[in-house]
Amino acid sequence: MHVAFRRTLLNRTIMTACGLSALLATSVTATSGAAADERYAVTGGSPSLEGTAISLTTVKVGAPGNHSVGILPFRDALYRSCTVTPSPKDCLRVGGVPYRYEIGQLEVTVEQWVAFLNTVDPEGRNRLRLYDETESSAAWPKYGQINLSPDAGRGRHYSVAFPQWARKPYGFANFLRAARFVNSLYNGRLISKQAGSKDGFQYVTYQVALSSQTERGMYDLARPQTTRVHRAGFVLPSQDEWIKAAYYDPRGGGTYSYWKYPTNPGVFGDGEATAPSPTVLNPDTGDVTNAATQPLASYHADGKPAPSWCPNQLIPDACSTVNPFGLDPTLYAKAYQGSLSTVGQARTASPWGTLDQGGNAVEWTDTITAPPSGQSSLRVWRRLHGGISNASAYQMWPSAVGLQPQDNVFYNHTYPWLGIRIGVIGDLKPGKP
Template sequence: MAEKRMLMHFVSRRTRVSRAVVAACGLSALLAASVTAGSGAAAAEPRPSGDGPSPGGAVITLRTAKVGAPGNPSVGILPFKDALYPSCAEAPSPSKCLTVGGVRHRYEIGQLEVTVEQWVAFLNTADPEGRNRLGLYDETESSSAWPRYGQINFSRSADMGSHYSVAFPQWADKPYGFANFLRAARFVNSLYNGRLISKRSSSNGRFNYVTYQVRLSAQTERGMYDLARPNTTRAHRSGFVLPSQDEWIKAAYYDPRGGGTYSYWKYPTNPGVFGDGDATAPNPTVLNPATGDVTNAATQPLASYHASGKPAPSWCPGQLQPEDCSTVNPLGLDPSTYAEVYQGSLSTVGGARTTSPWGTLDQGGNAVEWTDTITAPPSGRSSLRVWRRLHGGISNAPAFQMWPSAVGLQPQDNVFYNHTYPWLGIRIGVIGDLKPGKS
């Protein structure tokens, strides 16, 4: 049933009830089973005016975590099962088992999810005239259309390169939540085609990080991904990327020190115990009701998700009336249905402070994240659309969505979710050795 709900398309004539059913699918539907950096503030600098690379793009800062142990062992999983196997040969249903987590190369992955501030810097670089020719923005992302979840406002009368703005200051350091794969790939292409201004490595004694300062490019259609090809894959051996499913899983769960089960954790926050349900799940975050900042970070381990028997983490921008956040929505849902369907808000990136085995933050909970891994469509669905894997749990979903077996999939161009699902995020990766001065 969850898979069926996930595949519904937006139809304007649907009744409020049917819309609610679709929206209520939550992450459990989005991640339907299938067998088949610092926050990085964006500098307010001159923007480009052409379609190609330009030295006038906005400058953003990204921090990545280094992931080593190349050639680490993979494990077997059965989608959404509370178990882990040393190989698929040892799984009770080998034909339904997926082998995940093994990566042969060294790489880096974003310490944090891409923030709203970083995304706005990209929007004003990629679309300085505010024409939205690439479909990078939807009206439902505005604070007027969707007070509770609207992150970004658009002004047609604004100056060149300034049409998009963070809706309220509190949103600047929250994850961008309206991504599909194509939007995420265009962001990565802007990084790839941009100019690497500086690169600095650091270590806290346990984890190793790299901080990049990049001037974004307006060139978004080619770079690491050639978007003229629907089934695009990585075109280069070095540069910014979206993580693959295996890269994402390794960074979230694989413990090079041998902790967990077969060296894999159950949650990106702590080893947990496979087979115990949510008994060893992390604690849920509590958010400041007006800012979305995490207020219980001293309680570890911690993640932004909807724990059983507790309210989902939630907040409403302090500039708004609480009634607006609880009633106004672009789907036309009545207040009671809206309150039932839309639970859980995105919290400040890194606010939970609980690291994965490699030093990343928020891979468990907050926003679900795209990978560039292509997968077969669900049984009975057309193969004409390209489907990609997603991972990460979410602020409105239970603990099981943070398991390594929570292997999600979505069409890469699902416009319906652009209108209705404000929890789809981006985490970048890096392959190869990037050199400052390159563009």
């Protein structure tokens, strides 16, 4: 799969049938904590509308003004600068960030996304296209995370498909969905902010009452090429912010102070020889069972089965045969091999303390990029990063600079590994919308 991933068998099959061509991309990560039961009045939303409070934990990323490095897309190499690469015109300078910021310790979870859906779409009408029927457990037993119940009460139409999904990454994001989630946070009420530290890492935990206001905030979605509108608030990480949090070692480890994987320094040029070990998942719950093996990430290691699970509430063959595309079981098994694991359970931290930036779900950034070489496009393309559960270790390299149209409806239907990790810029104050 080529997100800027190599294409899966399904991608080739469906694209051939539908006459489509596209690139997949790698990702961004975000929050931690469960959605709270309490409901709070939301400033900035519609009158009298309430929003669920959710908790998000970020890590602080310091060393402002760190140096960038040069990469050639998907090349197993790192360069001190673009001028010394074999192809300077194809080189990208990445990783340098001149300011302090925060990034989500974990990816945005299904339970957090459900809280968002019920806040911004309390009538369950899906007018903003934040939900697709392939996300349901009936349509797609193996990957269906969220169910929509038309007859449920106001603010209860969306629900986590099975309890095991609650702490998995939300996997059906495009940039516009991710930006609306961030706008809901930005326009919401910051109830509390608590800083702390553990194992040498600095954390901040926020409790935020979500807002129903999604079209403006940190991003103005009336403008297709929207960038950050404000100097402080919740954001989607930029490509440089994401890469620095995943790979830059302020203690000077790795190569030119950058790791090859978000889990360990590795060795550039050795292929996948120094990649982390792959996770093993409980087949009924998706929980990681081999966390004692370090470093560790959820990805598809060569010669080993991809990490996989199926909710135990389903009949045994549902996950291996039932799919929304009508693929026969053999083709389906080849196209869809990897499952998302419970966030944070791999336990291997990046140089700044994030978890799961290597493997699990690929994550969006807000960095706009040119379309793939040789293509012309009126669509807006954005960068993604992170590696995924059904892709090899090379997707976790800093050079795995994926790209994808920000509004790619095709992948909303067919690609269940596109995730979100939030960021924070500036100093947020509790009590302010």
